[in-house]
Every structure is written in C-alpha cells, then in structure tokens.
Amino acid sequence: xxxxxxxxxxxxxxxxxxxxxxxxxxxxxxxxxxxxxxxxxxxxxxxxxxxxxxxxxxxxxxxxxxxxxxxxxxxxxxxxxxxxxxxxxxxxxxxxxxxxxxxxxxxxxxxxxx
Amino acid sequence: xxxxxxxxxxxxxxxxxxxxxxxxxxxxxxxxxxxxxxxxxxxxxxxxxxxxxxxxxxxxxxxxxxxxxxxxxxxxxxxxxxxxxxxxxxxxxxxxxxxxxxxxxxxx
Numbered sequence: 001x002x003x004x005x006x007x008x009x010x011x012x013x014x015x016x017x018x019x020x021x022x023x024x025x026x027x028x029x030x031x032x033x034x035x036x037x038x039x040x041x042x043x044x045x046x047x048x049x050x051x052x053x054x055x056x057x058x059x060x061x062x063x064x065x066x067x068x069x070x071x072x073x074x075x076x077x078x079x080x081x082x083x084x085x086x087x088x089x090x091x092x093x094x095x096x097x098x099x100x101x102x103x104x105x106x107x108x109x110x111x112x113x114x
Numbered sequence: 115x116x117x118x119x120x121x122x123x124x125x126x127x128x129x130x131x132x133x134x135x136x137x138x139x140x141x142x143x144x145x146x147x148x149x150x151x152x153x154x155x156x157x158x159x160x161x162x163x164x165x166x167x168x169x170x171x172x173x174x175x176x177x178x179x180x181x182x183x184x185x186x187x188x189x190x191x192x193x194x195x196x197x198x199x200x201x202x203x204x205x206x207x208x209x210x211x212x213x214x215x216x217x218x219x220x221x222x
Contacts, residue, residue, distance in 0.1 A: 031208065035158075043158060043201075043212035056208045091157045100146045100205060105157035 002026045004106035006092050012112045016081050021109045023075045023092030031095040032075045033103065034067060036060070036088040043091070049075065082113045117141070118202045123217045126192045134187040134216050136202030141182050148205060149176065149187045150212070151198040158201070158212070161187065192220045 005024045013019050025032050034046040047057045049067055066078045075094075079086055089110050093103040119137040126132040138147065148163040162169055162176045164185075169176040175188040189196055201215040 033210070035212075042214050043152070045209050045211055048208040050208065058209070093157075100148075100163070102160040102163070103150075103158075103210065105159065108157050 002104075004092055004094055004104050006090075006106040006109050008109060009107070010110045010112070012114065013082055015084060015113055019079050019082055019111065021077045021079075021090050021092075021111070023077070023094075023106055024073055025075055025092065025094030026096070026104055027073070029094035029096050029104075031055075031097075031101075031103075032067075032069070033093040033095075034077045035091045035093065035105075037091065037108075038085075038088045046077070079111075082111075084113050087111055087113045117145075117204045117206075117211075118213055120200075120202055120213065120216045122214065123219065125219045125221060126189075127221050128194060129191050132189040132192045132196070132218065134189075134200050134202075134218065135184065136186070137184045138202070138204055139183045141204060145182075145204045147176065147178060147182075147185050148203040148210070149174070150201045150203065151196075152201070152215070153195075153198045161200070192218075194220050194222060196220055 007022045032049040035043050037043045045058050047061045048055045064080050068076050089108040091108045092106045095101045095103045146165050149161040150158045151161050152158045162174050164176045177186045197220045199215040199217050201212045
C-alpha cells in the first residue's frame with residue numbers, strides 16, 4: 001500500500017539554524033500539506049500546497065517558513081532560523097483529489113531545537 | 115477556527131459499539147464533515163467523511179443528523195487498537211483544523 005514518507009525521523013538543531021524537513025507524498029497525489037504538533041497539544045495546520053503554489057496558510061506559517069516541491073517527488077518544509085518554540089512533530093500529508101478527499105499522513109519528523 | 119465541539123474523553127468496553135458525538139451547529143450547506151484519528155505516537159489517520167447522508171466504510175459509520183448540526187462516528191465493535199484521539203473536522207477551503215478531539219479509552 002502506498003504511503004507518505006518523511007525524513008529524518010528526528011532532527012536536532014541549534015536555535016537560529018536553518019532546517020529542511022523532507023516528505024515524499026504518495027505518487028500522483030496533487031494536494032500537499034504540512035502540520036505540526038507540539039508535545040501534548042493539538043495538531044495544527046500550517047500550509048497547503050497545490051499546483052506548485054501555496055493555496056492556504058495559517059497564522060503560524062510566517063516568513064520563517066517556506067515550502068517547496070523541488071522535483072516531482074519531494075515536498076519540503078524549511079524553517080529559516082529556528083526558535084525553541086519550533087520544537088514539535090511535523091507531519092506531512094498528501095491527498096489525491098480534493099480539497100475534500102482523504103488525507104494520508106506521514107509518520108512525522110520530530111524537531112528538537114536546543 | 116474551532117467549529118466543532120467534542121467531549122474530551124470517552125470509554126468503551128472492548129467488542130462493544132462506540133458512539134462518538136460531534137456538534138457543529140454553525141455548519142454551512144457545503145461543509146463536509148471529516149473524521150480522523152490519531153493513535154499514540156503516530157500521525158493522524160483518515161477515518162471517514164460525509165456531507166448529508168450516512169456513510170459506511172470498513173473502519174466505521176458516520177451518522178449525520180437531519181439538520182446537519184451534529185454527527186456521530188460509530189465504531190461497531192471497539193478493539194484495543196481503536197484507542198486513539200478522534201477528531202471531527204469541518205474543512206474550510208483547503209484548511210483542516212484539528213480541535214482537541216475525543217480521547218477514546220478501550221477497556222479490555
């Protein structure tokens with residue numbers, strides 16, 4: 001069964017450093033998403049991406065964040081200058097058709113900012 | 115962004131049916147109702163979605179009230195693997211906002 005994969009599973013970085021979280025969505029899916037979940041808190045929507053551009057973003061997704069689909073398979077989330085409060089699980093999701101279909105989530109990347 | 119209301123927690127005995135309620139009194143005519151769940155230490159997982167009619171799939175059933183102001187996710191026979199946080203979501207455009215959900219405990 002096809003699945004969304006994310007790398008790395010755990011990333012440790014120092015405050016102020018740039019990080020890139022990588023996702024490989026399910027092949028032939030058209031809609032892509034990033035979410036984050038701070039430990040013990042709810043899943044928070046960050047951004048949705050369709051047709052090579054951002055379609056929606058939340059207030060959390062400020063200028064420190066950017067997304068890219070550099071080739072036909074990867075979908076990345078970049079945080080330019082990490083803060084302690086960026087420590088969280090980051091989940092990537094993809095959807096075949098939509099925007100009201102079924103989202104498939106990856107296993108997440110745990111980001112720890114020290 | 116919180117357009118849904120769910121109980122914080124529920125318990126069920128193993129192999130019994132579970133009815134998880136969700137109130138969405140401000141739902142509009144075009145809002146779909148989605149349910150996802152998150153097992154411990156995993157990413158969210160799609161469960162089911164619907165618009166007006168009741169829906170069934172291999173995981174669960176979704177019963178939607180006639181006025182669409184509430185819905186109920188039905189797990190027909192709870193197993194220990196169903197212990198998770200269940201989220202009722204009304205997507206806005208291409209945005210999916212997860213609330214705090216209902217934490218389901220399944221008692222052996």
